[in-house]
Amino acid sequence: MSQTSDRQTEIAVEQAHVDVVYQRVDEMRGEARAMRVRGDELAHGARNEAIFEQAAMLFERDVMVRHATQILRSLDAEHEGLVFGRLDDTDGETMYVGRLGIRDVNFDNLVTDWRAPAAAAFYQATAEQPMNVVRRRVIRSTGQSVVDIDDDLLAPEKRPEDMAVVGEGALMASLTRARGDRMRDIVATIQREQDEAIRAPWKGVTEITGGPGTGKTAVALHRVAYLLYRDRRRMGGSGVLVIGPSPAFTSYISRVLPSMGEDTVELRSLGEVLDGAHAVGVDSAEVTRVKGSLRMRRVLKRALREDPPDVPAELRITFRGEVLKLDGRDLAKVRHAVHSMGRPPNQSRVDAAEALLEALWRKAESYGLGFDRKELVTELGERIEFHRFVVVFWPLMTEREALRLLADRDRLAHAAGRALNAHEVDLLVASWADPNAGPTVADIALLDELRGLLGPLPKRHRRRVQQQAAAEHQEWSESPRRGEHYDEYAHIVIDEAQDLSPMQWRMVGRRGKYASWTVVGDPLQSSWPDEGEATSARTAALGARTQRRQFQLRTNYRNSAEIFELAAQVVTDVAMPGQLPHAVRSTGVKPSVRVVAPAELAEQLLVATRQLLDEMDGTVGVITSSSRVGQARRILAAIDHERLHVVDGLEAKGLEYDAVVLVEPTELVTESTTGPRTLYVALTRATQRLTVLTSDPAWP
Numbered sequence: 001m002s003q004t005s006d007r008q009t010e011i012a013v014e015q016a017h018v019d020v021v022y023q024r025v026d027e028m029r030g031e032a033r034a035m036r037v038r039g040d041e042l043a044h045g046a047r048n049e050a051i052f053e054q055a056a057m058l059f060e061r062d063v064m065v066r067h068a069t070q071i072l073r074s075l076d077a078e079h080e081g082l083v084f085g086r087l088d089d090t091d092g093e094t095m096y097v098g099r100l101g102i103r104d105v106n107f108d109n110l111v112t113d114w115r116a117p118a119a120a121a122f123y124q125a126t127a128e129q130p131m132n133v134v135r136r137r138v139i140r141s142t143g144q145s146v147v148d149i150d151d152d153l154l155a156p157e158k159r160p161e162d163m164a165v166v167g168e169g170a171l172m173a174s175l176t177r178a179r180g181d182r183m184r185d186i187v188a189t190i191q192r193e194q195d196e197a198i199r200a201p202w203k204g205v206t207e208i209t210g211g212p213g214t215g216k217t218a219v220a221l222h223r224v225a226y227l228l229y230r231d232r233r234r235m236g237g238s239g240v241l242v243i244g245p246s247p248a249f250t251s252y253i254s255r256v257l258p259s260m261g262e263d264t265v266e267l268r269s270l271g272e273v274l275d276g277a278h279a280v281g282v283d284s285a286e287v288t289r290v291k292g293s294l295r296m297r298r299v300l301k302r303a304l305r306e307d308p309p310d311v312p313a314e315l316r317i318t319f320r321g322e323v324l325k326l327d328g329r330d331l332a333k334v335r336h337a338v339h340s341m342g343r344p345p346n347q348s349r350v351d352a353a354e355a356l357l358e359a360l361w362r363k364a365e366s367y368g369l370g371f372d373r374k375e376l377v378t379e380l381g382e383r384i385e386f387h388r389f390v391v392v393f394w395p396l397m398t399e400r401e402a403l404r405l406l407a408d409r410d411r412l413a414h415a416a417g418r419a420l421n422a423h424e425v426d427l428l429v430a431s432w433a434d435p436n437a438g439p440t441v442a443d444i445a446l447l448d449e450l451r452g453l454l455g456p457l458p459k460r461h462r463r464r465v466q467q468q469a470a471a472e473h474q475e476w477s478e479s480p481r482r483g484e485h486y487d488e489y490a491h492i493v494i495d496e497a498q499d500l501s502p503m504q505w506r507m508v509g510r511r512g513k514y515a516s517w518t519v520v521g522d523p524l525q526s527s528w529p530d531e532g533e534a535t536s537a538r539t540a541a542l543g544a545r546t547q548r549r550q551f552q553l554r555t556n557y558r559n560s561a562e563i564f565e566l567a568a569q570v571v572t573d574v575a576m577p578g579q580l581p582h583a584v585r586s587t588g589v590k591p592s593v594r595v596v597a598p599a600e601l602a603e604q605l606l607v608a609t610r611q612l613l614d615e616m617d618g619t620v621g622v623i624t625s626s627s628r629v630g631q632a633r634r635i636l637a638a639i640d641h642e643r644l645h646v647v648d649g650l651e652a653k654g655l656e657y658d659a660v661v662l663v664e665p666t667e668l669v670t671e672s673t674t675g676p677r678t679l680y681v682a683l684t685r686a687t688q689r690l691t692v693l694t695s696d697p698a699w700p
Helices: 003-046 051-075 117-124 170-175 192-198 216-230 232-238 247-252 285-292 295-304 328-340 349-366 373-381 384-393 399-405 409-416 422-431 441-454 459-471 502-511 531-542 561-569 598-615 629-638 665-670 677-683
Strands: 083-089 094-098 109-113 133-142 145-153 205-210 240-244 266-269 315-319 322-326 491-494 516-521 548-553 555-560 582-585 592-595 620-624 644-648 657-663 686-694
Touching: 003 083, 003 094, 003 109, 003 133, 003 145, 083 117, 094 117, 109 117, 117 192, 192 216, 192 548, 205 216, 216 232, 216 240, 216 491, 216 516, 240 247, 247 266, 285 295, 285 422, 285 441, 285 502, 295 399, 295 409, 295 441, 295 502, 315 349, 315 373, 315 384, 322 328, 322 349, 328 349, 349 373, 349 384, 399 441, 409 422, 441 502, 491 502, 502 531, 555 561, 555 686, 561 582, 561 677, 561 686, 598 620, 598 629, 598 657, 598 686, 620 629, 620 665, 629 644, 657 665, 657 677, 665 677, 665 686
Parallel strands: 094 109, 205 516, 205 548, 240 266, 240 491, 491 516, 555 582, 592 686, 620 644, 620 657, 657 686
Antiparallel strands: 083 094, 083 133, 133 145, 315 322
């Protein structure tokens, strides 16, 4: 029999099983809907029952409806094919592997969930260690239709005579498929080294490192799905948080977990970690370096000890006909004494009031007036003019208000002391010059630090802040999913961890007081210049968790060998032995490097972009320096195509495109504080085609 007829016969076999599975899924969906209807009927029936019976029936209703909803959510999850794998073992048994575990009405197994221990062999079996598997089959479907299969024969000596083997490599086939605007899950093509990281124990810190295209992000997301499957009570109850570098990145990965039936995981970019704040821009690399340094914590602490603007120079108050006066030095002593108590400023107004009353008593005593201390403190403490003074002397502040104060150069310079030089002070003042501008990504970590230093506002003041934010059309989370500033997550995933600044590590560390961690990154792609400072902050954020494990992914599945060969050239001088992955796929198409005159750059950009859009079915990314990205978007505005994306080198982190046009690579190096690393990132975003436009004839 020919290979073609074998394939069609085997596809028909798998289609028959897939049809049975989907028929059962329809039955389960109907059962779940009926369960939800029954729950509603219980609620109606409870109205006429006694109070205790009513409570019991309502509880039963809630449990029933919740369970039915969870089942429907899982069954309705977006996916290309519910069944994607099959294992045939040496005992003649067959097991199908898929996105969900499905049993028939007799509780016989139709599909085994990919996360179940029994399915591990689908990812871990090799010819050297077949794990009792004779044939491993990948089933590729479109909707409910099987369109292709691909087999690995792991124990050929135990193959029955009638066992067909077809296909040429499911992984390679999946790698050549066109990309869309969202990352796809990889449940059907997880490789052994990836599966080991996915199934690692939940406790402690799991670190996943690897070069571009090794699947680090996909592995981390599949690990989340695996952990929720294995320990949903712990993980689902306290919650899982995934933090990525940018909104473009979180949008790109947003469908991966829902496609596996997991839609309760929080996805946030670094500019969205702080509730009530949303980053609207990115600072230059130089400003980001200053704002991200641990030196800023000292600056912020000292700034909060400074006199607020328009603070009264003295306090005058009359008691029993005598004028009691506290001058500027007296008030400064009071302020210093209150800060020395160590409580956050927003929780110290009562302390300030008591310290002022004590200072007034001491002043009266120094005059030899013979007043009774209790009477003086009680009477003055009840006066409206005293309360008005305290409000001005010790104002309560939001983190936004506190940060705005640092736009004053003299105030910032005084708070900075020797922590910042004059040039760094000027950079910060310029970045905060516009009082109406929203925070940058680096500002979010500073705002979160200020939140911790200031302490929470009283509830009545918090309502005022919410109303003000609404009036200014700022984003404010009235009721975040798990409560504002939630810090009890069970598990936190940090992607592109090598780029977190020390201040950002402090911010994410506050969310993970009780969490286990998955930390994903590639040191060679780091955009943070001070490795030692970042390592120190990272160690503090992760805490003294004794269980730590590391997985290094070494195979580049994204880039063609031709593209990665060019990318590797730019980091050869800074790469450590073993840091560069191995690209396993060759297309025979080398990157196109075009030297163009600066005056012709706009025209050539249009030509190159249109050419790739015409020749490729998938996404096309145009990557430039941050200073040029606005110009590139204006040039390409005439091309109204949903497959086209224009980003700078930092925005490109974690993303991938079928084809890339890279504009002026030297500019990505000169604007970065870490030399060629940002360029290395940009050069490794393309899976199939890469075009480089440069005005430097000597590049690369």
